[in-house]
Amino acid sequence: MSTTVEQQDNSNQNRRITWEGCSVLLDINDGDRLVFSRLTAGSIVKIGNKNYPLRPLIGCPFGSLFQVESGENGPSLARVISTAEDNNTEDKKECDLKEESRDNRALIDNNTAQTLTGEDIEGMRRQGASGNDIVEALIANSATFENKTSFSQEKYRLKKQKKYAPKVLLRRPFARSICDTYFKKYPARIGFLRVDTLSLILSFSNVTANSDVLVVDMIGGMITGAVAERLGGTGYVCNTYRGDSPYSIEIVRIFNFNDEINKRIVRLSLGELSGNGDLKENEMISSNQESLTFEESTEDKIASKIYKAAKPGEKASQDSINSWKENGFSSLIIAAPDVDAWSIVKEVLPFLSFSAPFVIYHQYLQPLATCMHNLQVEKMAIGLQITEPWLREYQVLPSRTHPHMQMSAFGGYILSGTKICNEKSTTQ
Amino acid sequence: MLPTDPTKKLSFKRHITDGDLVIVYEKHDNMKAVKVSEKSVLENRFGVFKHSDWIGKPFGCKVSSHKGGFVYLLAPTPELWTLVLSHRTQILYIADISFVIMYLELIPGCVVLESGTGSGSLTTSLARSIAPTGHVYTFDFHEQRAMAAREDFERTGLSDLVSVGVRDIQGEGFPKDLIGRADAVFLDLPQPWLAIPSAGQMLKEDGVLCSFSPCIEQVQRSSETLASNFTDIRTFEVLLRTYEVREAKMEQCQTEEGTPGARPNKRKQRVSEASHWEQDKSDSHMVMARPSGEAKGHTGYLTFARLKCVA
Ligand SMILES: C[S@@+](CC[C@H](N)C(=O)[O-])C[C@H]1O[C@@H](n2cnc3c(N)ncnc32)[C@H](O)[C@@H]1O
Numbered sequence: 173m174s175t176t177v178e179q180q181d182n183s184n185q186n187r188r189i190t191w192e193g194c195s196v197l198l199d200i201n202d203g204d205r206l207v208f209s210r211l212t213a214g215s216i217v218k219i220g221n222k223n224y225p226l227r228p229l230i231g232c233p234f235g236s237l238f239q240v241e242s243g244e245n246g247p248s249l250a251r252v253i254s255t256a257e258d259n260n261t262e263d264k265k266e267c268d269l270k271e272e273s274r275d276n277r278a279l280i281d282n283n284t285a286q287t288l289t290g291e292d293i294e295g296m297r298r299q300g301a302s303g304n305d306i307v308e309a310l311i312a313n314s315a316t317f318e319n320k321t322s323f324s325q326e327k328y329r330l331k332k333q334k335k336y337a338p339k340v341l342l343r344r345p346f347a348r349s350i351c352d353t354y355f356k357k358y359p360a361r362i363g364f365l366r367v368d369t370l371s372l373i374l375s376f377s378n379v380t381a382n383s384d385v386l387v388v389d390m391i392g393g394m395i396t397g398a399v400a401e402r403l404g405g406t407g408y409v410c411n412t413y414r415g416d417s418p419y420s421i422e423i424v425r426i427f428n429f430n431d432e433i434n435k436r437i438v439r440l441s442l443g444e445l446s447g448n449g450d451l452k453e454n455e456m457i458s459s460n461q462e463s464l465t466f467e468e469s470t471e472d473k474i475a476s477k478i479y480k481a482a483k484p485g486e487k488a489s490q491d492s493i494n495s496w497k498e499n500g501f502s503s504l505i506i507a508a509p510d511v512d513a514w515s516i517v518k519e520v521l522p523f524l525s526f527s528a529p530f531v532i533y534h535q536y537l538q539p540l541a542t543c544m545h546n547l548q549v550e551k552m553a554i555g556l557q558i559t560e561p562w563l564r565e566y567q568v569l570p571s572r573t574h575p576h577m578q579m580s581a582f583g584g585y586i587l588s589g590t591k592i593c594n595e596k597s598t599t600q
Numbered sequence: 601m602l603p604t605d606p607t608k609k610l611s612f613k614r615h616i617t618d619g620d621l622v623i624v625y626e627k628h629d630n631m632k633a634v635k636v637s638e639k640s641v642l643e644n645r646f647g648v649f650k651h652s653d654w655i656g657k658p659f660g661c662k663v664s665s666h667k668g669g670f671v672y673l674l675a676p677t678p679e680l681w682t683l684v685l686s687h688r689t690q691i692l693y694i695a696d697i698s699f700v701i702m703y704l705e706l707i708p709g710c711v712v713l714e715s716g717t718g719s720g721s722l723t724t725s726l727a728r729s730i731a732p733t734g735h736v737y738t739f740d741f742h743e744q745r746a747m748a749a750r751e752d753f754e755r756t757g758l759s760d761l762v763s764v765g766v767r768d769i770q771g772e773g774f775p776k777d778l779i780g781r782a783d784a785v786f787l788d789l790p791q792p793w794l795a796i797p798s799a800g801q802m803l804k805e806d807g808v809l810c811s812f813s814p815c816i817e818q819v820q821r822s823s824e825t826l827a828s829n830f831t832d833i834r835t836f837e838v839l840l841r842t843y844e845v846r847e848a849k850m851e852q853c854q855t856e857e858g859t860p861g862a863r864p865n866k867r868k869q870r871v872s873e874a875s876h877w878e879q880d881k882s883d884s885h886m887v888m889a890r891p892s893g894e895a896k897g898h899t900g901y902l903t904f905a906r907l908k909c910v911a
Contacts, residue, residue, distance in 0.1 A: 235805060235908070235909040344705070344806070370702065372840075375678070378728075498613070541843070541889035545887045554628070564837045565836050566835040570824070575837075590660065
């Protein structure tokens with residue numbers, strides 16, 4: 173088919189089918205739990221109190237849905253095949269919703285509503301009942317289910333489903349899903365950068381194939397990874413740092429970057445970039461960045477060694493360094509929560525080409541305001557702007573459409589602008 | 601506009617040449633796209649600028665008119681282009697555009713379909729994201745608009761990455777030769793639900809669709825249509841707040857003792873001696889920020905969905 177041809181064209185960055193050793197995001201029960209994993213022969217995911225091998229997920233398309241099954245060889249994940257039938261039930265549900273006439277005035281919630289006991293359920297399990305069978309049995313034995321509004325019926329069903337028939341959705345780890353997941357689970361590690369803010373950063377900085385992007389990424393590699401994804405194995409993302417040790421870019425490992433892309437992720441100390449630094453090699457870095465991102469077992473670690481791609485974050489080559497000094501970078505992105513914005517900009521802006529855009533991210537407004545003011549006073553840039561995106565999600569359902577009751581109220585500030593060539597710099 | 605051609609890539613050594621597209625920047629809200637042509641001039645409220653004076657200067661430089669007024673000459677980017685393009689329709693702006701590109705998971709090499717093309721504001725950013733090996737197929741049923749868009753992509757140097765087709769997408773759907781080839785589809789149409797079944801055919805499994813609609817009723821109908829072949833149907837609204845920054849000299853509150861910040865004792869003070877406001881002698885200026893008073897309150901809703909995987 174023509175599709176497979178195109179998939180191969182853009183190599184494993186855009187692969188739509190998982191492979192052994194690939195990094196995945198597991199979405200358990202509709203976003204209730206998000207887990208980054210690597211698919212290997214021995215890797216597992218823990219749901220409830222059971223361990224499920226991930227091997228059945230290898231070779232499946234991203235987007236596949238899995239449900240738990242208890243087979244002879246213990247609990248396992250099996251792919252759910254969606255059929256036309258599913259779609260019909262969905263349609264039916266919506267018709268029902270439109271003609272709602274019941275209400276819950278007579279509903280009394282007490283613990284006697286459910287006649288199935290925990291033991292009954294265990295019994296069913298032992299006899300090989302599936303999670304869905306149990307959910308149906310629970311519904312059949314609920315005294316109040318019939319009188320619930322169809323909305324609360326649906327809610328009841330979902331709740332039971334999550335407990336007795338959990339579902340696992342296989343997702344592609346892309347900048348979007350990675351940023352989303354970190355924002356939900358460990359926001360501090362990415363400096364509270366929300367995905368819409370990240371998307372603005374990538375636009376304002378004009379990142380595209382063949383760009384040479386200078387970054388100061390002190391948020392775990394979130395920026396570095398997102399930029400490398402957009403470069404697709406062309407150009408460079410150069411992570412610069414003060415002092416001797418580069419900043420961690422552990423998040424980059426979650427992306428499924430091939431060698432071509434990893435080679436485009438390099439590091440360079442500010443000292444070396446400005447040409448006055450000590451050139452002593454610092455080689456001990458980068459290897460101890462394993463840590464907390466992956467829920468890996470020991471076997472996984474051994475396995476992932478076998479599949480190890482070219483390491484991202486090697487030192488930039490002398491050729492690249494020379495070229496950047498001569499031509500300048502085409503974009504600059506700074507995300508350094510703990511360093512004063514102005515003091516970094518002052519140091520790195522000289523390496524940006526004239527007319528090139530830059531973006532500074534911060535979770536506080538004041539450092540950006542000061543930085544913007546100084547850039548204006550020093551006439552270093554134009555088009556300066558501080559923006560803050562606002563993102564709201566909606567529930568869209570027949571007759572029940574409204575914004576989500578809970579929203580993230582803050583996703584960070586960005587200062588963007590374009591470097592200009594003022595008199596001083598033209599004459600140099 | 602994109603650095604695909606290494607001779608056009610921004611660099612300290614890249615100088616403006618005859619035929620370049622430049623963005624003439626007067627103020628952040630006053631810019632204009634100009635094709636540099638040796639014999640032309642640009643006239644604005646600052647006077648007359650000769651293009652021949654610009655040639656050989658670096659991008660990002662300041663140039664003067666015969667009267668001494670000045671403007672900056674910038675290299676074009678999709679963001680600047682969105683601010684200067686000629687509005688033949690309503691267009692998408694940076695907040696929506698950025699979120700769409702991110703959510704559609706567009707990367708170099710992707711194939712993306714779009715309808716309608718409109719003024720090509722989004723198309724320009726789509727092209728940037730899939731360059732240099734991907735492609736944007738964009739369709740509008742309005743022949744003149746399609747033609748104007750083609751001319752624009754020629755001007756901005758994107759024509760190798762973008763194909764503009766004239767086609768009624770709501771009526772006929774996307775062309776059959778694109779079936780199963782799209783990584784992503786974007787719809788900005790008055791009745792998107794009519795195009796959704798076709799969009800579903802074009803997408804690869806797990807491919808992402810986005811529909812932009814100003815009205816919630818459109819979202820409602822689209823979401824209902826999406827339910828049959830798509831999952832992960834989510835609707836968002838994204839807006840931007842911009843901030844004004846200014847430096848001001850803040851007067852300090854001086855008490856009788858002259859200790860700034862000491863709490864004034866109201867009882868004992870007579871009016872003449874009351875804590876008085878005085879210029880701060882230490883000359884401490886303060887940089888302050890506040891949200892701008894006006895902003896776009898609504899652009900449209902963005903509904904995303906992924907094509908279901910059927911095995
Ligand atoms: C709001 S504009 C799109 C603007 C575009 N997103 C941009 O950022 O510049 C909508 C476009 O859809 C086109 N359109 C409306 N109905 C259409 C149809 N049935 N088939 C194709 N294009 C259609 C209109 O001609 C119009 O140019």
